[in-house]
Amino acid sequence: MKFGMTYDLRADYLAAGFGEEETAEFDRPETIDAIETALHNLGHETVRIGNIQSLVKRLAAGERWDMVFNIAEGLYGFGREAAVPSLLDAYRIPYTFSDPLMLTITLHKAMAKHIIRDLGLPTPDFAVVRTPEDIACINLTYPLFAKPIAEGTGKGVTAASKIASADQLAAVCRELL
Numbered sequence: 001m002k003f004g005m006t007y008d009l010r011a012d013y014l015a016a017g018f019g020e021e022e023t024a025e026f027d028r029p030e031t032i033d034a035i036e037t038a039l040h041n042l043g044h045e046t047v048r049i050g051n052i053q054s055l056v057k058r059l060a061a062g063e064r065w066d067m068v069f070n071i072a073e074g075l076y077g078f079g080r081e082a083a084v085p086s087l088l089d090a091y092r093i094p095y096t097f098s099d100p101l102m103l104t105i106t107l108h109k110a111m112a113k114h115i116i117r118d119l120g121l122p123t124p125d126f127a128v129v130r131t132p133e134d135i136a137c138i139n140l141t142y143p144l145f146a147k148p149i150a151e152g153t154g155k156g157v158t159a160a161s162k163i164a165s166a167d168q169l170a171a172v173c174r175e176l177l
Contacts, residue, residue, distance in 0.1 A: 002045045004065035004093075006055055006072040006084050007032055018075075025073045025153040035069060052083050059091055068095040078150050079104050107150050129173045138169065146172045 010026035036046045047065060049055050052072060068088055074080030082100035089100065098106070106112050110128045117123050127138045128149060144163040148156035156176055163169045 001066045002047065003039050004047050004049045004055075004058075004068040005032065005036065005039075006049050006051070006068055006070045006095075008051050008073050008075075012051070013075075021155055022075070024155050027071060031071075035071070039069065052087065055084060055087060059087070064091075065093060068093055070095045070097060073152075078108050081107050107152070109147075109149050129177070132170075132174055132177065135166075135170045135173050138166075144169060146176065148176055 008023075008026040009032065010023045010028055013023045013026055014020070032048065036048070039046050046069075047063075049058060049065075049068070052074065055072075068084075070084050070088070072081075072084040074083045079086070079100070082103040085095055085098070085103065086100040088095045097103075105115065110126065113123050113126055125140055127134075127140060129135055129138070129146075142164055146161050146163050146169065160168075160172050160175075163172060
């Protein structure tokens with residue numbers, strides 16, 4: 001089977017001027033090498049595609065694969081992890097891991113918690129802060145934990161994320177906004 005491989009190589013983005021934190025979820029060459037070796041060991045052919053911009057160009061040029069091994073994270077928006085699978089769906093190319101809907105829902109922590117709660121599964125109470133004015137409306141028991149609504153790999157989480165008071169909550173939320 002011919003596998004295309006989509007990924008965001010951290011070094012490429014750092015070289016293009018992106019920062020350490022915004023590229024924290026992106027991969028190192030060793031990760032791509034290890035995945036490629038595993039696929040070869042299973043008897044598959046691999047083609048390194050890279051990020052979504054490269055995928056778009058290659059699809060437009062008519063290139064196709066039997067399946068895409070996708071670990072691309074994307075950079076922008078709530079649907080960033082879903083961008084590659086959405087594009088592959090449009091071209092009817094199968095890929096590994098979750099579909100666009102699941103990737104979008106699970107990236108957005110509040111949406112995921114609403115769904116989990118609606119299914120009757122226990123989950124701690126939470127609040128979403130979209131503006132500084134929202135902070136005054138939070139009525140939860142301390143300690144709290146503040147983190148960005150749609151990040152992974154600990155992006156935006158520091159020692160200050162554990163909140164013990166309303167003043168501390170306000171300071172941390174303003175920093176995150």
